[in-house]
Structure formats: C-alpha cells, structure tokens
Amino acid sequence: QDALETVRRELGPDAVILHTRELPEPRFLKWRRTKDRIEITAGVGLNVRTPRAVSPTSGRKPPTPAASRRDDEQLAPPPPLAGLRPVAGQPQPAPAVERLPPILERSFPARPITFTGTPGSSPPVPGADPQAHISRQLNSIEQMISQLTRSSWQPQADVPTELFQLYTELIDVDIEEELARELMQRIKTELDSGRLDATTSTKARLASLIEPEMQCAPPIAVTPGRRRVVALVGPTGVGKTTTIAKLAANFRLRDGVRMGLVTVDTYRIAAVEQLRTYAEIIDLPMKVVTTPGEMRRALDEFAGLDLVLIDTAGRSPRDELKIQELKNLLAEAQVDEVHLVLSLAASVRSLQATAEKFAPAGTTSLILTKLDEAIGLGSLISISRRIPLPVSYLTTGQDVPDDIEHAQAKRMARLALAEDSLLARRRTAEPGAGKLSNL
Known part of the structure; x- marks a missing residue:
C-alpha cells in the first residue's frame, strides 16, 4: 500500500504498478542492518516510463564489461510474470532494463560508499591495524633495498x-x-x-x-713553562663542551698540567654552567668572554699556565659571517691548534661539507665524536680520504673523562672493519675522576 501511494504521488492517480520484487541488501552493505529494498516497475497511460532496449543499430556504444556486471548484479530486468496481460492501447515494455525509474534513482542515488563512525570505533576489518601494516611494508621495502645494494x-x-x-x-x-x-x-x-x-x-x-x-695527528703536547693555546670549533650538537671536559680532566687529573679554560659559548647558558661545574670539580680557573678584547685580557691572565683550552659556540656551516667572527676571535687568542669537532653519526658528505666551511677558521685537525652512536665505523676510511685533516682524538661515549682516546691509525683501521671494540681502549678512571662521569 505504501509503495502504491508513493508511485501515485510521483506519477499521478492513473499510475499502474506493473511489477514488484524484493532486492536483498548487497553483502558489502550488510553492516547497515537495513531492510531489504523493493523494486517497482510502474507506468501511466501512454507515457509509461519503461526502460528502452539497446538495439545494435541505435548508434550507442555497448556498455563496458564493468558496467554490464553492475547492471547484472543490481539492475537486472525482472523475469516475466505469469498471467500478466498487456493493457489494451499500451505498448509492450522493452525486455531489457537500462536504468531504474526516477523514483528509485532518487531513493537510491549513486554515490561512493563511505564508512563513518565515531573516533575509536572499530575498523571495517576487525583486528586490522593500518599503521602496523604500513610499518611492515616499509620494513619490507627497506630490506629489499638493502639486499639490492649488497x-x-x-x-x-x-x-x-x-x-x-x-x-x-x-x-x-x-x-x-x-x-x-x-x-x-x-x-x-x-x-x-x-x-x-x-x-x-x-x-x-x-x-x-x-x-x-688513516691520517692521525699527535696528541696535544704540553711543555712546562711554554703556554699552549688549543681551541675546539664545530657545528652545534657535536659535543664540544663534553670533549673539552674530557681533555681537561685527563690533563689535570692524570698529568697534573697547570691549565685554564676559556669559553665563548654565551649562546647556551647551560653549556657555560656545565663547563663551570667541571672546572670547579677539578679546580681549574675559567673565563667567559664575548669579544676579541675580552679574549685578549683572559689570555693575559693565563700567561703563566702551560695549557689553555678554548670552548667555542656552535656555528652553522652555512653562516659565513659567524665563521668569520670565529676566525677573528681565535686570531686574537693566537691559538696554536684548532681542532674541528665532528659527529660520526652524520653522513660523510655532510662532514666533508662542514670541514670545507670551517677551513677559514684555521682548523688543524679533527676530533671525531659519538662513535658509539654511528651505524657503522666504516666511514672512518672515507673521512681520511676526503677530509685533508688528520684525526687527533676519538670519543666513544658520554663518560667524563673515560670515553676519549688519542687517534691511532691501526686502531682506526680495525674499528672501521669492526675488528676492534669501542671499549677495547677504555681507560679506567683515575682516583678522583669518577665524580665527573655522572655529570
């Protein structure tokens, strides 16, 4: 009764229902839990809205296989009804159905099927984790690339x-x-x-x-009565301050060298305070400078010492102006050695480019840090070939003063081939130095 009223409302009071049948809900829409649909074929007077048959001579292209499948699955013509007689004066409906009547098109418009739900609702496939699936695919691709490389x-x-x-x-x-x-x-x-x-x-x-x-430089040489000024330079985050602390602790606690510290890293207050704490523990004088004039005065006060270590602020390799300022500051200090500190966790190309940018600062050797964070140490070979600076020190961890060693060619070659362990040369801390390792 409801269907007849709907048809008459759309087609007029003279509409006649020619055929009805139930269409079960497609399996992929069963989640909606809706009732089965009803297909209605209706007509009125001489203007019965019947589908047209597609004749071979109609000039239209036959439907594609995909379209035919959709028509077969959802829009298949109804089977002839037994006992149905044609109404006098009305043309026979065509045997093939091309499209549904407008009433059904409005009731079930064609649109993309989307799944909606509240946040946290279950995905369409129970137990599936899209993020985990993507992660597995990426891991698989990475393994394939690694195998192809090998x-x-x-x-x-x-x-x-x-x-x-x-x-x-x-x-x-x-x-x-x-x-x-x-x-x-x-x-x-x-x-x-x-x-x-x-x-x-x-x-x-x-x-x-x-x-x-393997190009290696000799360690810092200290001669009593003859002051030596050594500066550490490099980009941010490579461990300059920690390396200065390791060197200072070893020279002071192991060798008893009379020495002092100078820092120009005023951009990072925490770094200054860290170095000041180190200096207080091992009883070293320390100066904080910001200008070439202050640098000159600080070095004058340290004239009677045997070694002065200078910690500089990290500079971007692309900032030529800052590197020029660094060069002027070191020139005022009349440094004897300038060690460029680089992290081995970076790529060889990046290290090579950084070394080239810092060359105007008068770099004389390399200190390679964070060997314990590198994927492999084979890059030691490439660094020796591409960067025309010898390596003076290697750092292998965060412990002060233990995790630093003088670079030696045989040791570097064995490290590069994974024939030696990073811990093989770790020095046992001297008495009194253990309190530094937890800072």
Missing part, C-alpha cells in the same frame, strides 16, 4: 665465496659501495699473487692495507 656487485667466477661475504660485511659497517669494491679488488690481488696465506684472515690483511691511509 647484490649490486656480483662476484666474478674466479672470486672466492668468502671474499663476496666480506664485501657484504663491509657494506654492513657503513663503508661506501665504491670503496668496498676497491678494497675487494685489492684483496683479490693479494690472493692471486700468493701474498695472502691461509694463516692470515682477510679482514686482518685488509686492515693492514688501509692502515697507512
């Missing part, structure tokens, strides 16, 4: 299997691919010439081959 250099027929295995190990310790290929060729030459015997491991031989390439 396999980009395939062993030749005459290359031993263990040599190719060594190549993959070099990639794992962050040695650049091109450099790893070169090292493999050098080892292959050693094997072919018979210089590498069965008693020598390939890694040990490789370490001996790259050891001469």
